[in-house]
Amino acid sequence: MAASPEPSAPADAGLWQALGWTPTDDQLAALVALQEQLRLWNGRVNLTRLVEGDDFWIAQVFDSLWPWVPLLTAPGGVPDGLELIDVGTGGGFPGLALAIALPTARITLVDSVGRKLEAVRAMARSLGLDEGRLRLRCERVERTGRARDCRGRFDRAMARAVASAPVVAEYLVPLLKPDGLALLYRGQWGADDQRDLEAAVGVLRAKVDPVQRRDLPAGRGVRHGLWLRPAGPCPAAYPRAVGVPQKTPIAPGAQASAPGA
Numbered sequence: 001m002a003a004s005p006e007p008s009a010p011a012d013a014g015l016w017q018a019l020g021w022t023p024t025d026d027q028l029a030a031l032v033a034l035q036e037q038l039r040l041w042n043g044r045v046n047l048t049r050l051v052e053g054d055d056f057w058i059a060q061v062f063d064s065l066w067p068w069v070p071l072l073t074a075p076g077g078v079p080d081g082l083e084l085i086d087v088g089t090g091g092g093f094p095g096l097a098l099a100i101a102l103p104t105a106r107i108t109l110v111d112s113v114g115r116k117l118e119a120v121r122a123m124a125r126s127l128g129l130d131e132g133r134l135r136l137r138c139e140r141v142e143r144t145g146r147a148r149d150c151r152g153r154f155d156r157a158m159a160r161a162v163a164s165a166p167v168v169a170e171y172l173v174p175l176l177k178p179d180g181l182a183l184l185y186r187g188q189w190g191a192d193d194q195r196d197l198e199a200a201v202g203v204l205r206a207k208v209d210p211v212q213r214r215d216l217p218a219g220r221g222v223r224h225g226l227w228l229r230p231a232g233p234c235p236a237a238y239p240r241a242v243g244v245p246q247k248t249p250i251a252p253g254a255q256a257s258a259p260g261a
Contacts, residue, residue: 018217019062021072023101030100030127031061037123038091045119047091058220064094064160065101066214067183067225072101080104085154087141087171088162092120094185099129106133108150112140145174145239152177152234160185165193165226166200166249173204174234182206182228189213189224197226200250205232 016022023031035056042051050059071078082105086095089109099107111117117138124134137144144150157172157180165184172182186193189211198208212225239245 015057015062015217019066020069021065021101027100027103031097033127034092034096034100034123037126041119041123042091045115047116047119048093054218054220058217060093061097063185063216063220063223064097066216066223067185067212067227068098068101078102078104081106082155083153083177084108084156084158085110085144085150085175087144087157087159087168087175089120090116090161092123094158094160096120096124096127096129099124099134100127106135108135108137108154110137110139110141110144112138114138140242141171142239142242142245145171150175155180156183157181158183158185163246164249165197166251167245169197169200169204169206169228170239170245170250173201173206173228173230174238176206176230176234178230178233180230181209184226184228186224186226187221189226196249196251201228203250204234204238205230206234207231 035051038047038051038056041047048060050056065072082102084095084098084102084105085108086098087110089095089111090113092109095107095109098105109117109120111120117136121136125131137150151174154175155177157175159168159172162168162171165186168184169182172184176182184197194208194211201208206228209227209229212227214223214225215221216223
């Protein structure tokens with residue numbers, strides 16, 4: 001039987017220089033351990049194909065963290081007790097990477113696939129991530145957005161590779177505190193995408209910050225970060241029932257006075 005690959009750190013410090021944030025020795029060790037755990041569980045659950053080399057360090061870790069560098073490097077430090085939620089966490093990204101990078105944050109990971117979430121739970125436990133600050137919910141996010149212990153609770157909400165931007169906005173905005181922020185990770189982004197997202201957030205009583213653009217190292221592609229912030233209370237009609245946001249995304253011309261709003 002072939003030996004499993006050894007855990008590997010980034011080839012050199014260039015990755016962190018490109019990111020603009022450098023992990024501590026303990027954080028780097030945790031990221032290396034996360035890669036090994038991902039290898040272990042990926043063979044059982046098929047979490048992701050992005051496990052080795054640049055696939056892990058750039059397409060997973062770097063891509064998870066780059067929109068957060070202004071917070072990670074803030075002069076006053078990261079505020080204690082930030083409440084974050086990662087919607088559709090899948091194999092644990094970006095949530096587990098952020099749990100390592102933001103050791104004082106409390107993070108909720110949501111996924112509707114139980115076997116994936118159990119793998120993420122086991123990985124987090126192996127990494128020694130405090131269960132008091134890491135919470136897992138196995139459910140559709142439309143239910144999360146209506147749960148009393150989640151709606152309007154979070155300082156930051158995020159989703160990576162989950163659905164179209166208007167759909168993700170409907171998932172995330174109801175979860176935010178009045179001064180919270182939602183992050184949509186996107187690949188390609190254009191004028192039509194921007195128009196559709198702005199239409200959706202208008203209905204949700206939110207607004208879009210200027211788009212962040214980033215070229216990943218080693219020619220791994222272009223990424224965009226879309227930050228949303230509430231402009232008022234999200235209408236009670238949103239998120240709609242399970243499956244409806246994806247089947248019928250909020251479209252240009254929709255009105256904020258939807259039934260039940």
